[in-house]
Amino acid sequence: MTFDTAQFGAMQLLAMFIKDRKIQNQSEHTLDAYFRDISNFIDFCYAKKLELKQVETSDLREYVAFRVEKDQLSSTSLQRHLTSIRQFMKWAEQGNYLAINAADDFQLKRQSRPLPGLIDIETINQIIDQAAPEKPKDKQLWLRDKAIIELLYSSGLRLAEIQGLTIRDIDFTRLLLRITGKGNKTRIVPFGSKAKDSLVEWLKINRIWNGEFRPESHVFITQQGNVITPRQIENRVKFQALRAGVNVDLHPHLLRHCFASHMLSNSRDLRAVQEMLGHSNLTTTQIYTHVDFDHLAQVYDQAHPRASSSKIKKSF
Template sequence: MARLRAALPPQAAEIVADYEDHLRDERMLSQHTTRAYVGDVVSLLAFLHGVNEDGADGPSAHEEHPDGEHSDGVNGLHVGVLRAWLARQHEAGCSRATVARRVASARTFTAWAYRRGLLPSDPGIRLASPRPHRRLPGVLRMDEATELMRVSEAGTATGHPVALRDHALIELLYATGVRISELCGLDIDDVDFDRRVVRVLGKGRKQRMVPFGLPSERALRLWLRQGRPEVATADSGAALFLGARGKRVDPRTVRRVVHDAVAAVPGAADIGPHGLRHSAATHMLDGGADLRSVQELLGHATLATTQLYTHVTVERLKAIHDQTHPRAQ
């Protein structure tokens, strides 16, 4: 994507840079979300100007200004171009979910460009978004989650600081259901041991307080007392979780830690940090938690997102019924 962005005409590249600043500084979107939105816009403008990676010209690559001069900005970006670009994504094998996300990206960009006076009208409002297929999230069974915590804790017997960190972050991920970006962004003073809650900065920079249990408290205290001081450096700052070189832990490390730990649980599905989030939500609902409480804990903007987890519990109940009830078949 960096190569494609570098190939954009100068005016289009400047527009992309302004849009990136808007997403990061005004809308305060996360680095991951900003990167995804900008990548989609780069793809769209490359298509518009005929600099696609496959070398094919976009349908409006030679669109001209009304005064006859060639435009290298967003002139000529109309709904027909948007639909042709999306059709190209579909032909390239993009999933319905990916196409739906790119429709949302295009709408966000064209609305911004219209407000900035770069477009005479907003063509994005005429785009229809395909409904993505919602897959049931992969989760651990409760006994598998228990075994995961046991396996993780067993690794701390060596007293190695990385093992202490790994156990603490796995315990906290499962106890709170926080997102991986939220976990990596935690500072030491975000943890309130007296009330046993952690202050989380979620999507849209919204703060919420999430409780954790006694096992997480024990793991966190052990990491902070014995593990963190061993790897902390002058560059560590206030970060709660550190990498082996003393800097704030990054999402790639957390994903590897979770995948490796889950692999040690016999029969468990291969899940990452988001799978632990799914598992936490499902197990809370299985235990009798109401949807609104789970929504607040997970930081979901809408209840519809949280309701996805009810399908997991219903499917599990149906499977148990089919296997055990004498009149099920």
Template sequence: MANALSPVRPEDGATARFIRYLRDVRRLSPHTLSNYRRDLDSLAHFAAQRDTPIENLIEADIRAWTSQLHRRGLAPASIQRQLSAARSFYNYLARENGHQRNPAGSVQAPRKPRKLPRTMDADQVNQFLSQPARTVIERRDKAMAELFYSSGLRLAELAAINIDDIDATLLTVIGKGNKARTIPIGSVAREAIKVWLQVRPTIGADHPDRDALFTSKRGRRISPRSIQARLKLLARKAGVHQDVHPHMLRHSFASHLLESSGDLRAVQELLGHENISTTQIYTHLDFQHLAKVYDDAHPRAKRRKED
């Protein structure tokens, strides 16, 4: 195992002892040891550039090191991993030599850019939901898809719905944190559910899934995995060239509702977000839409494109 480690430079005595500690005491795998060594080699190289022993680096040095890594184009996750290795190294030095403070303890990696959720525009949603439902399964699938888009449900929420959870135009679901919320159901979704219930398989009174809204041919509550598969199949039949999944419909619901109403608090309540900061990501989607409208319609924007 020792041969798997890169050669130890004389000035890296502290890191060499740390790697041996990880190998002999903590018994980490060769792959993990290699990662630690590579990350600490980066820090040792930085210390050498500053003509400072790695043991003597201070917090300002660690911040400068992470900034250097960021400028080199390392991903935030990679920088975070290197910082984690540095923290473990200085914690080891504290136990070994009585270092008073971990210089990497309070240094944070740059935040990972938050990816905007993928959505469908209104035309794509209409194309997706416009397929005729002739068979029993097609009626069920259409009702599920309509309800996802109508009410912005999570996958687990839809799978858990019971028939009695629907009261006229309202639906009560149990969301994250076991919190209940009541949300409206659009008229198109209500009609699709009505059509499904007319052909839903009859289930005996003693069946454990007798109350489930959406069931399989055998009367069992449909599983989340099956719901995902059925939505993908529905999208293929509709000629939608996207990987349609429940969260995409939820994102589309939120984006379209915010675009039309501008009421962020209402969208937060409907989605069941505990913090409005989670909902605010849809304002970025809305801005992207507005920017596209501007680029397509504004005379000056058009003139720039022609130039």
């Protein structure tokens, strides 16, 4: 038997839905988002004198257009709104409060992920190879910042990964780092000889600031011997770009993007880059494949029997 939603009222159904989700131990944040998103949709339906059982796909499209025009919602926010509505209406359908769930198959067209911004290797070299400051304290800070920038670019580390790096994580003999990434997943990544040189110089200062090395000691610290914070890393990376006269908003994640793009451009090995970045899904790594259209054209010219312009010219 299917109940008439008018008998309960849409808001009563929403209250029942939230109560059911609360029993399932969903977080208060999630419950608040459900209530806010679904209430907005119910208000829209009420303004149209539309009951939930009457909602069709065209109404959902109209609702999306309404939210974009009214609140300038991004694609991500719209997806979240629709997920809330979809969960609610699916619950109502399973409880026999709705006969037809128009939201079940309704999907927004997925927006393509924005390509990460890039800076070229010459600009990165300009930042890393700039002269050290003359004042001793400033020079010590520079040696630390240089080692951070070298590792971010050399190994494509995330901000949290470089902040959490400890002495025991570095294998200077084989030039390898043991990185603990998202979800406490561990991976091994290489680092370059120039990054090694920068690390060695910095660790001399680290020992002055922090005293005796211990395996669990953090690699990057402040002058007071405390673990450097993510915000401090971000600020120092930006500062060193400005000091080098580079007009770019440099941040740790941009250096990770550059690492991925430059590695992929030179190696053509998507799987290897995926492994070094710590991506669980190859699709995530594929956003970097945009960087090498020249190579793509070269492969096409070499491989396709009707691609080469020189071959075409010879036939005339």
